[in-house]
Amino acid sequence: MDSQPELAPRSADTGDISPEEFRRFGHEVVEWIAEYMAGVGELPVLAPVRPGEVAARLPASPPGEPEGFDEILRDFRDIIVPGTTHWNHPSFFAYFAITGAGPGILGEMLAAALNNNAMLWRTGPAQTELEERTLDWLRQLVGLPEGFRGTIQDTASISTLVAVAAAREAAGLGVREEGMSGLPRLRLYCSEETHSSIEKAGITLGIGRTGTRKIPTDAEFRMDPAALAGAIAEDRAAGIVPFCVVATVGTTSTSSIDPVPAIADICEREGLWLHVDAAYGGSAAVVPELRGVLDGAARADSIVINPHKWLFVPIDCSTLYLRRPEVVRRAFSLTPEYLVTPEGESVTNLMDYGPALGKRFRALKLWMTLRRFGAEGMAARVREHVRLARLFAGWVDGEPGWERMAPVPMSLVVFRHRPAGLGDADTDAHNERLMAAVNATGETLLSHTRLHGRTALRLAVGNLRTTEEHVAHAWELLRRAATES
């Protein structure tokens, strides 16, 4: 008999933790999460650390030998948690406040356990079909018509990038094959209040910052459709090629709602792709009486809504709805031989709907969240956040020396303290000090913006655990700081 090559000794040790260890530490982790969720409101909302402080506590080199899970979890508790700003805190009112609710946290655990990559239908049949079904549920919940097909992306920034790439493809310029060289200048339109992700999409796609034209807004920070029409005419006369307009439902600074129906009229007349950035505001449409926020969006070519912003799904989960999904496929689909499957065109292959091949199972956490809350449960929480924001707005309106700087169509209040006798620059500096003082308490967290060149403070309600008391406490801290700053 021929001698066999010598094999390395067999070992049952995969290097992974054993099922017994997994069970033990898994229970410990779940216990920790349950306690964290119950007690997060007692922690400082803004991490009380200086830059570099966390890094200084982490070894500069990786461990040579395996480490015990006890030690790893201890360091998570002792180093990572104290260096964390707690977005799940009920007094987190900065940016757009969010919640990673329990059903989605459990969904993340299960998705990680399956570790499925649904790049192709056959590499994730349930994942692909659950994504399609769940996104159709969400479409119904926000009142979009049948025919819109959703895909999940990581963030709104990537959803918008995909949409603008599709708009460029729809313009029939041959960019997919020939690139951008030799083309006339292309123009993408948005408003002065649009989120920076739109301009970033322009940068990434070779449109450039000057190719992204910002249309002026009215007194309530909404895009001026007459100015949009004028800009398009001016650009066409100059030989520039308009191809896409981005309207926003819920702008970042003030949650303003662009006049989408009037913008849709212009896009139809001019043959331009209309993308609606409803990353934050689209969620409000789960409340029947707020569904009007999406008026006109049914006429868009693409719409982004982020369940990780205001539908209680842990970050990241952004949904992109497409009226003509085949245009996105035309822009992105590229199938090397090793990805060809017998199902061919008869199935959805999620890799065709964006630049990434790999596809994480994000639909699971969205599905679990929608099921656990139900349509009415979702609507009740979003409605309550709007009520809390309006309550706070009423306090600001009723207090001498304070002023509101924008309407409150959703759950964001934009305001400032305006002591008598202070000039504009001093009022700005005063509000910056005031916000710094309030945030330094660790008891609440606000953020700021600039409106018409002036500093404004933002209080955004969006966490499930936020109650009237948390909002009242933020107001109390602000009023106290205003007298001391």
Ligand SMILES: Cc1ncc(COP(=O)(O)O)c(C=O)c1O
């Ligand atoms: C209106 C709007 N669009 C897009 C984004 C970007 O969201 P993401 O972090 O998912 O890319 C934001 C972020 O706050 C936003 O407010």
